[in-house]
Amino acid sequence: MLLTIDPAAPEPLFEQLAAQLRAAIAAGTLSAGDRLAPARDVAASLDINLHTVLRAYQELRDEGLVELRRGRGATVAARADDAGLRDAGLRAAIDTLVAESRRLGLDPRTTTALVKEALR
Amino acid sequence: MLLTIDPAAPEPLFEQLAAQLRAAIAAGTLSAGDRLAPARDVAASLDINLHTVLRAYQELRDEGLVELRRGRGATVAARADDAGLRDAGLRAAIDTLVAESRRLGLDPRTTTALVKEALR
DNA sequence: GTACTTGTTCCCATACAACTAGAACAAGCG
DNA sequence: CGCTTGTTCTAGTTGTATGGGAACAAGTAC
Numbered sequence: 001m002l003l004t005i006d007p008a009a010p011e012p013l014f015e016q017l018a019a020q021l022r023a024a025i026a027a028g029t030l031s032a033g034d035r036l037a038p039a040r041d042v043a044a045s046l047d048i049n050l051h052t053v054l055r056a057y058q059e060l061r062d063e064g065l066v067e068l069r070r071g072r073g074a075t076v077a078a079r080a081d082d083a084g085l086r087d088a089g090l091r092a093a094i095d096t097l098v099a100e101s102r103r104l105g106l107d108p109r110t111t112t113a114l115v116k117e118a119l120r
Numbered sequence: 121m122l123l124t125i126d127p128a129a130p131e132p133l134f135e136q137l138a139a140q141l142r143a144a145i146a147a148g149t150l151s152a153g154d155r156l157a158p159a160r161d162v163a164a165s166l167d168i169n170l171h172t173v174l175r176a177y178q179e180l181r182d183e184g185l186v187e188l189r190r191g192r193g194a195t196v197a198a199r200a201d202d203a204g205l206r207d208a209g210l211r212a213a214i215d216t217l218v219a220e221s222r223r224l225g226l227d228p229r230t231t232t233a234l235v236k237e238a239l240r
Numbered sequence: 241g242t243a244c245t246t247g248t249t250c251c252c253a254t255a256c257a258a259c260t261a262g263a264a265c266a267a268g269c270g
Numbered sequence: 271c272g273c274t275t276g277t278t279c280t281a282g283t284t285g286t287a288t289g290g291g292a293a294c295a296a297g298t299a300c
Binding site for chain 2: 257258259260261
Binding site for chain 1: 135138139140142143146179182183184185204205207209210213214215216217218219220221223224226227228229230231232233234235236237238239240
C-alpha cells in the first residue's frame with residue numbers, strides 16, 4: 001500500500017492520506033482485517049510527523065472504516081466490507097454523478113458542495 | 121432568501137454561506153438575474169464580518185454562478201441557469217447517490233471524500 | 241517476567257487560514 | 271450631489287495543521 005502526499009496541495013496532509021486509504025478500501029486493494037502500516041513507519045517514509053499520520057487513521061476510525069489498537073496497529077474494520085464502500089450501486093451512483101457533473105461543465109467545488117448539502 | 125450559519129461547525133462560515141446559495145440556485149429559489157442581499161446587510165443580520173460574506177460571494181463568482189458589481193450588488197449569473205445546476209439528470213444523480221449512501225449507512229465524510237476523489 | 245511494538249495522550253512551538261475591525265476607494269444609481 | 275455596494279488595504283486575534291518531543295498503556299514476542 002503505497003501512500004503519497006503533495007505538500008503543495010490545498011488539502012491537509014492527513015486528509016490526503018485518509019482519502020487514499022478510503023479509495024484503497026473502495027477499490028478492494030485493502031480488505032477487512034488488512035493491516036495498515038504503523039503510523040511511525042508511514043511518517044518516517046513520507047518525512048512527515050507521526051501526529052499527522054495518526055490523525056488520518058483516527059479520522060478513518062471515526063468513520064468506522066478502521067480499527068486502532070495499541071500494540072496491534074491499525075486494521076481495516078469488518079464494517080468496511082459490510083458497509084460496502086465497493087458496493088456496486090454506490091459506485092454506479094458516483095460514476096453517474098461524475099458524468100453529469102462533467103457534462104454540465106460544473107466546477108468540482110460546485111458538485112461536491114451540492115452533494116455535501118444534500119447529505120445534511 | 122434566508123441564510124443561516126453555525127459558528128460551531130467545522131466548515132468555514134463563508135463556505136456555509138456559499139453552499140446555501142448554491143443549493144438555492146439548484147433548487148430554483150434563486151434564478152438568473154435575481155439579486156442577492158447586499159453583503160453588509162447579510163453581515164449585520166448574521167452578526168458576522170462584511171469580509172466573510174463577500175468571500176462567499178466571491179467564491180460563487182469564481183465558480184461562475186454569481187456576478188458582482190460595485191454599486192449594483194450581487195446577482196445570479198445567466199450561466200447559472202445555462203450551466204444547469206437544476207438539470208434533471210444532475211439532481212437525479214445526486215438523489216441516487218444520497219440514497220445509496222444512506223442505504224449503506226456511510227458517514228457523510230466518507231461519501232463526500234469518495235466523490236471528491238472521483239472528480240479529480 | 242522482559243523487551244519490543246504501536247497507538248494514546250500530554251507538552252510546546254511555528255505557520256497559515258479564517259475571522260474580525262476599520263478605513264478609504266471606485267463604480268453605479270437616483 | 272448623496273447614497274449604495276463591491277473592492278482594496280492594513281492590522282490584529284483566533285483556530286487548525288503540522289512539527290518535535292516525551293511519557294504512557296495495551297498488546298505481541300521471547
